[in-house]
Amino acid sequence: MDANRILIIDYGSQFTQLIARRIREERVYCEIHPPTRSLEWIREWAPKGIVLSGGPSSVYGEDVPTADPQLLHMGIPVLGVCYGMQLITHLEGGVVERGRREYGRAHVTVEEGTGIFDGFPAGERTQVWMSHGDHVVQPPPGYRLLASTEGLPWAAFAANDRPIYGVQFHLEVAHTTRGADMIGNFVFRVCGCEPTWTAGSYIENEIAKIRSTVGDAQVICGLSGGVDSSVAASLVHRAIGEQLTCIFVDTGLLRAGERESVERTFRAHMGIKLEVVDASDLFLDRLAGVEDPEAKRKIIGHTFIDVFEDASARLGGDAQFLVQGTLYPDVIESLSVKGPSATIKTHHNVGGLKEDMKFALIEPLRELFKDEVRQVGRELGLPEEMVGRHPFPGPGLAIRVLGAVDRRELEVLRQADTIYLEEIRSAGLYDDIWQAFAVLLPVRSVGVMGDERTYENVCALRAVTSRDGMTADWYPFPHDVLARISTRIINEVAGINRVCYDISSKPPATIEWE
Numbered sequence: 461m462d463a464n465r466i467l468i469i470d471y472g473s474q475f476t477q478l479i480a481r482r483i484r485e486e487r488v489y490c491e492i493h494p495p496t497r498s499l500e501w502i503r504e505w506a507p508k509g510i511v512l513s514g515g516p517s518s519v520y521g522e523d524v525p526t527a528d529p530q531l532l533h534m535g536i537p538v539l540g541v542c543y544g545m546q547l548i549t550h551l552e553g554g555v556v557e558r559g560r561r562e563y564g565r566a567h568v569t570v571e572e573g574t575g576i577f578d579g580f581p582a583g584e585r586t587q588v589w590m591s592h593g594d595h596v597v598q599p600p601p602g603y604r605l606l607a608s609t610e611g612l613p614w615a616a617f618a619a620n621d622r623p624i625y626g627v628q629f630h631l632e633v634a635h636t637t638r639g640a641d642m643i644g645n646f647v648f649r650v651c652g653c654e655p656t657w658t659a660g661s662y663i664e665n666e667i668a669k670i671r672s673t674v675g676d677a678q679v680i681c682g683l684s685g686g687v688d689s690s691v692a693a694s695l696v697h698r699a700i701g702e703q704l705t706c707i708f709v710d711t712g713l714l715r716a717g718e719r720e721s722v723e724r725t726f727r728a729h730m731g732i733k734l735e736v737v738d739a740s741d742l743f744l745d746r747l748a749g750v751e752d753p754e755a756k757r758k759i760i761g762h763t764f765i766d767v768f769e770d771a772s773a774r775l776g777g778d779a780q781f782l783v784q785g786t787l788y789p790d791v792i793e794s795l796s797v798k799g800p801s802a803t804i805k806t807h808h809n810v811g812g813l814k815e816d817m818k819f820a821l822i823e824p825l826r827e828l829f830k831d832e833v834r835q836v837g838r839e840l841g842l843p844e845e846m847v848g849r850h851p852f853p854g855p856g857l858a859i860r861v862l863g864a865v866d867r868r869e870l871e872v873l874r875q876a877d878t879i880y881l882e883e884i885r886s887a888g889l890y891d892d893i894w895q896a897f898a899v900l901l902p903v904r905s906v907g908v909m910g911d912e913r914t915y916e917n918v919c920a921l922r923a924v925t926s927r928d929g930m931t932a933d934w935y936p937f938p939h940d941v942l943a944r945i946s947t948r949i950i951n952e953v954a955g956i957n958r959v960c961y962d963i964s965s966k967p968p969a970t971i972e973w974e
């Protein structure tokens with residue numbers, strides 16, 4: 461286990477994940493946990509430093525998340541960001557006041573170039589990003605000023621006798637120009653971490669963990685052909701070899717030709733036992749008439765597990781473990797166990813699991829972001845055609861045919877999606893885009909084709925750029941490419957007479973429509 465690790469306590473800020481990203485970019489391992497973790501738990505976890513995130517609450521509010529005041533006296537360095545700084549102030553006897561809301565760009569002047577400002581000359585003015593309504597008016601006794609802005613006398617402070625720091629601004633966002641320097645200073649200079657967190661060290665740790673968990677039991681892996689499950693399978697295979705069998709489920713919700721292409725690539729590159737199960741009737745029957753997106757997701761999650769249990773019994777083995785390619789964002793967005801962040805949607809492989817499932821889960825990528833998984837995949841020697849694939853969600857086309865799903869609509873969407881991706885590839889844009897897909901809307905519009913009136917479905921196209929799927933922006937296609945895609949879909953796909961392009965970012969939208 462990596463001894464160089466930082467604990468992030470999540471007070472519910474939309475930027476908490478970014479703090480984790482920035483720390484990992486410095487090659488230091490970190491995890492996000494809720495404010496309810498006890499001091500004993502923290503001592504056991506043994507972080508070299510603790511970051512208290514921002515959050516929507518006010519320290520004087522009722523029932524607001526807090527911390528044990530002893531947290532600041534454990535001998536572990538602490539950095540409070542925004543709400544985190546206000547909380548330190550409150551716990552240590554300073555004063556926080558409401559008023560003077562400030563959002564966006566500001567400039568701090570560094571008073572003292574030490575600690576997190578190491579290497580900043582005193583008097584340096586640097587751009588930061590603010591998002592707060594409360595602020596520190598009087599620091600706790602024994603704290604001194606590190607930085608201020610024109611309107612904000614206490615923009616950053618430090619305790620005199622302990623490595624405790626607070627910043628009112630968000631050093632984790634890209635708009636804080638020297639935020640990475642400040643985070644680097646905290647983890648290396650203040651906490652004394654080493655930059656040991658690499659894909660290679662991660663693989664070694666995980667292999668050891670998997671071996672000791674599994675022993676000589678049989679293991680199955682839900683393999684979708686996507687990046688995450690391929691990397692997970694390859695990692696587990698390295699750990700336990702022939703004890704692993706992969707199961708690819710044809711859900712009836714896959715894209716055109718997907719089953720064949722996954723089988724082909726996997727058999728060519730992986731050398732792992734593979735079972736292909738056709739469960740399309742089961743999935744489609746259970747989904748018949750179901751309109752609500754969350755209900756659809758839960759049915760799909762349960763059905764996956766039923767199919768895995770069935771396949772495991774048929775294979776004669778009593779597999780005790782199920783490997784899934786679950787990632788950190790799946791977990792963060794599905795559950796609120798990690799803290800006060802809200803449930804956005806139930807990813808089929810997390811919140812959608814059956815309660816009485818007979819497998820124990822092995823999820824070696826559960827703490828990683830997508831781009832980190834790609835790095836691990838490259839390190840494991842997987843081909844670029846697997847590692848560079850756009851993500852495709854387990855619930856597949858069921859969350860892209862909006863509302864109730866049937867075979868006819870799935871087929872219409874499949875045709876549109878194929879054309880869309882063909883054109884993206886032939887324009888050479890596949891690798892510039894993080895994820896692209898078509899959505900079939902349950903809306904019909906009037907058109908005219910060859911002098912005949914048509915009354916058919918609308919198709920929406922989505923393409924986004926992103927780094928880890930947590931935030932995303934719409935992709936600015938060249939207009940001629942959009943024009944070609946639209947013409948081809950309307951001309952070639954019976955059932956669609958209008959094409960729209962989705963220009964929403966995440967947040968406030970999400971990448972998928974359901």
Ligand SMILES: Nc1ncnc2c1ncn2[C@@H]1O[C@H](COP(=O)(O)OP(=O)(O)OP(=O)(O)O)[C@@H](O)[C@H]1O
Binds near residue numbers: 686783
């Ligand atoms: N058709 C499928 N057959 C078997 N398992 C599946 C299938 N689809 C999804 N899964 C399981 O659900 C997990 C989560 O799916 P998800 O789409 O997030 O990951 P992925 O498919 O492995 O990678 P990617 O995000 O690149 O598509 C997968 O890692 C896999 O374990």
Ligand SMILES: O=c1[nH]c(=O)c2[nH+]cn([C@@H]3O[C@H](COP(=O)(O)O)[C@@H](O)[C@H]3O)c2[nH]1
Binds near residue numbers: 854929
């Ligand atoms: O395996 C999955 N099971 C799911 O239930 C699921 N829901 C969304 N996604 C994928 O996750 C990323 C973020 O999607 P959203 O912005 O729509 O939440 C995007 O890449 C989505 O395609 C899923 N993947």
Ligand SMILES: NC(=O)CC[C@H](N)C(=O)O
Binds near residue numbers: 516543592593595
């Ligand atoms: N982003 C934050 O952490 C905000 C903290 C606090 N609620 C404020 O408005 O000042």
Ligand SMILES: [Mg+2]
Binds near residue numbers: 684686687851852854
């Ligand atoms: Mg997938």
